[in-house]
Amino acid sequence: MKKNQSSKIVIEIKDLWESFRIYHHKSMTLKDTFVRLKKSAYEEFWALKGVSFKVFKGETLGIIGENGSGKSTLLKCISGILEPSKGCIKVKGKISPLLELGAGFHPELSGRENIFINGAILGLTKKQIQERYDKIVAFAELEDFIDTQVKFYSSGMYIRLGFAVAIFADPDILMVDEVLAVGDESFRKKCFDKIKEFQKMNKTIIIVTHDMGSAYRFCDRLVLLSKGKINKEGKPKEIVRNYVNSVIEDEKFSEKGSKDIVLTKVELFDENETKQTNFSPGDNLVISITYNAKTAIKNPIFGFAIFDQQGNHCFGTHTKYKGLNIPEVNGVGLIRFKLDSLPMLNGKFYLTVAAINESNDIYHELKNCLSFEVTSSNDDEGTLYIPVECEIQSLSNKSNTKQEVGKN
Amino acid sequence: MIAKLIEIYKHRELLVVFTKKELKVKYKNSAMGVLWSFINPLIMAVVYTLVFSKLFGASKEIKDYPIFLLSALLAWNFFTVCIATSSSAIIANANLIKKVRFPREIIPLSIILAALANYLMEVAVLMVILLIMGYNFIPYLPIFLLVLILQLIATAGFGFIFSALTVYFRDIEQLINIILLIWFFATPIVYDISKVNKLSPIFATALKILNPLVSIMLLYRSSLYYLSWPSLQLIIYGLLGSTSIFIAGYILFQKLSPNFAKEV
Ligand SMILES: Nc1ncnc2c1ncn2[C@@H]1O[C@H](COP(=O)(O)OP(=O)(O)O)[C@@H](O)[C@H]1O
Ligand SMILES: [Mg+2]
Numbered sequence: 161m162k163k164n165q166s167s168k169i170v171i172e173i174k175d176l177w178e179s180f181r182i183y184h185h186k187s188m189t190l191k192d193t194f195v196r197l198k199k200s201a202y203e204e205f206w207a208l209k210g211v212s213f214k215v216f217k218g219e220t221l222g223i224i225g226e227n228g229s230g231k232s233t234l235l236k237c238i239s240g241i242l243e244p245s246k247g248c249i250k251v252k253g254k255i256s257p258l259l260e261l262g263a264g265f266h267p268e269l270s271g272r273e274n275i276f277i278n279g280a281i282l283g284l285t286k287k288q289i290q291e292r293y294d295k296i297v298a299f300a301e302l303e304d305f306i307d308t309q310v311k312f313y314s315s316g317m318y319i320r321l322g323f324a325v326a327i328f329a330d331p332d333i334l335m336v337d338e339v340l341a342v343g344d345e346s347f348r349k350k351c352f353d354k355i356k357e358f359q360k361m362n363k364t365i366i367i368v369t370h371d372m373g374s375a376y377r378f379c380d381r382l383v384l385l386s387k388g389k390i391n392k393e394g395k396p397k398e399i400v401r402n403y404v405n406s407v408i409e410d411e412k413f414s415e416k417g418s419k420d421i422v423l424t425k426v427e428l429f430d431e432n433e434t435k436q437t438n439f440s441p442g443d444n445l446v447i448s449i450t451y452n453a454k455t456a457i458k459n460p461i462f463g464f465a466i467f468d469q470q471g472n473h474c475f476g477t478h479t480k481y482k483g484l485n486i487p488e489v490n491g492v493g494l495i496r497f498k499l500d501s502l503p504m505l506n507g508k509f510y511l512t513v514a515a516i517n518e519s520n521d522i523y524h525e526l527k528n529c530l531s532f533e534v535t536s537s538n539d540d541e542g543t544l545y546i547p548v549e550c551e552i553q554s555l556s557n558k559s560n561t562k563q564e565v566g567k568n
Numbered sequence: 569m570i571a572k573l574i575e576i577y578k579h580r581e582l583l584v585v586f587t588k589k590e591l592k593v594k595y596k597n598s599a600m601g602v603l604w605s606f607i608n609p610l611i612m613a614v615v616y617t618l619v620f621s622k623l624f625g626a627s628k629e630i631k632d633y634p635i636f637l638l639s640a641l642l643a644w645n646f647f648t649v650c651i652a653t654s655s656s657a658i659i660a661n662a663n664l665i666k667k668v669r670f671p672r673e674i675i676p677l678s679i680i681l682a683a684l685a686n687y688l689m690e691v692a693v694l695m696v697i698l699l700i701m702g703y704n705f706i707p708y709l710p711i712f713l714l715v716l717i718l719q720l721i722a723t724a725g726f727g728f729i730f731s732a733l734t735v736y737f738r739d740i741e742q743l744i745n746i747i748l749l750i751w752f753f754a755t756p757i758v759y760d761i762s763k764v765n766k767l768s769p770i771f772a773t774a775l776k777i778l779n780p781l782v783s784i785m786l787l788y789r790s791s792l793y794y795l796s797w798p799s800l801q802l803i804i805y806g807l808l809g810s811t812s813i814f815i816a817g818y819i820l821f822q823k824l825s826p827n828f829a830k831e832v
Contacts, residue, residue: 268592273589281670
């Protein structure tokens with residue numbers, strides 16, 4: 161997926177600031193205007209505070225961040241809907257923005273009429289729209305409803321129409337804001353296929369999403385926004401990890417024990433021995449625990465447990481269960497647990513580690529000292545990761561389906 | 569300013585689409601559709617004629633009062649529709665404003681074009697009536713065309729002003745009907761300006777200068793009713809009035825429109 165980004169910049173943003181007025185009264189009236197002469201009736205709120213980055217031709221850039229971090233505001237500035245308060249934005253090429261719920265349809269008019277209006281807004285001539293009309297309707301799967309007023313559309317239909325028009329407007333730069341989170345599964349799949357097609361055509365794409373899975377899968381580069389500033393920018397792998405860490409404050413952490421043995425460091429590694437807190441189902445994982453025993457301690461036991469977000473005990477084991485007898489520890493050392501093939505599908509998990517003696521007295525326990533995230537890269541559902549192969553075998557001779565095998 | 573005008577010109581196809589949209593939305597839910605645009609002025613003409621010519625005896629001084637009235641009333645209705653629709657237009661199109669980029673001027677302009685389509689149909693009917701009644705306005709068509717253009721320019725200016733201001737002062741949407749009512753009587757539609765002139769010449773001049781619609785209505789009247797060439801002074805008043813309103817409205821709109829997406 162990596163293209164030769166021979167430094168052809170299509171979007172350049174320099175020190176972008178954007179503010180909104182937050183009014184003390186919900187709607188402004190003439191009275192407020194006179195009141196405002198005396199006292200300011202609004203506050204300045206900075207949604208973007210000095211954002212700078214570049215987007216290269218053919219690249220798929222993901223913008224992630226918590227709610228209210230300014231992602232939508234940023235896209236609106238890029239697409240020219242909002243005027244920046246400060247800073248500059250340079251854009252080369254035609255943008256098709258698809259912001260939040262659909263691209264602004266007129267509820268009183270039919271789907272057909274809205275296609276023509278939206279096409280015109282996106283810069284298509286009437287002739288171009290007519291040429292693409294059938295494809296748009298087919299892609300949106302709205303053949304039966306195209307003459308219905310848009311106000312009677314379900315939100316899924318609305319999104320489908322919006323996405324279809326944006327896609328067929330043939331933009332140089334496609335921007336989608338959270339749109340892919342809505343709509344049914346099959347349509348999402350279609351959208352993702354279309355996005356992949358755009359990627360193959362070397363078009364520039366900006367995706368705003370809070371779905372780590374799709375950010376991870378689709379993007380060449382991620383920008384992490386937090387409170388209107390770029391927190392981090394880089395390869396998806398690093399950023400997703402960073403995001404996960406900054407979102408989960410380890411407020412669940414606690415420790416206890418006699419501290420005859422102190423656990424000084426706990427780390428998670430992937431199979432390449434790089435520090436990691438973000439995994440995929442089936443990954444191998446290493447838990448590394450550093451201990452420090454001030455005096456000689458006989459027959460210690462080291463263990464760990466994994467809890468999910470709801471606090472369910474998913475798994476736990478220790479050295480004795482695994483047949484590792486430790487006659488004595490003294491000074492500093494390292495315990496490593498190698499976990500083969502993580503069986504979780506999705507979610508956040510918390511790690512607890514402990515050192516105990518034969519009669520379960522705790523030397524040192526670090527509860528929820530680390531968290532890690534498992535993100536599935538396919539559409540399987542549920543909590544467990546089960547590698548599945550599927551096959552079909554027709555037992556009658558009516559259809560000519562041969563045996564086929566699907567695998568993920 | 570020139571760059572912006574070029575951008576609007578580039579989006580002329582969008583302007584056409586929006587104008588059609590305005591017309592479609594307008595007639596979508598009414599069974600009689602276009603007919604209303606004829607019935608409304610007809611009823612107004614009957615009522616005003618009864619009240620002003622019969623009750624107040626204007627018919628003694630003004631020959632063919634209904635013609636006198638309609639030659640200005642249709643233009644006034646056109647103006648009213650534009651202003652009333654413009655003043656809520658940006659908010660009504662919030663959905664579009666917040667989600668797509670296009671020159672915001674398209675919205676008030678498309679409203680004017682849609683209303684113009686209506687107005688021209690009404691005027692066509694009036695012109696037929698004029699010819700039947702022996703008013704040969706044809707030599708004065710250039711004046712009619714001139715004043716039509718002046719009215720479009722002035723209406724665009726006021727359309728910019730009201731559509732932009734309402735975003736910031738939502739009260740205007742409620743106030744607009746009162747504003748238009750006062751404005752109606754400050755414009756010589758049901759009465760003759762010469763009467764005001766007789767009472768107070770200064771007041772009449774002030775009206776002409778402060779209210780650009782006065783000269784527009786007088787120009788309409790001279791081309792359709794009086795069938796005489798207007799004074800150069802009147803044409804200059806009209807020209808200056810409408811262009812200055814247009815420029816003022818345009819500048820205000822440029823200043824306020826970049827923030828529409830934040831405020832709606
Ligand atoms: N039109 C507006 N008026 C006032 N505040 C706004 C407006 N639009 C967005 N904001 C504020 O700006 C911040 C960023 O919003 P947004 O860009 O939508 O965040 P995100 O898309 O990352 O969830 C939020 O705190 C939001 O309340
Ligand atoms: Mg958002």
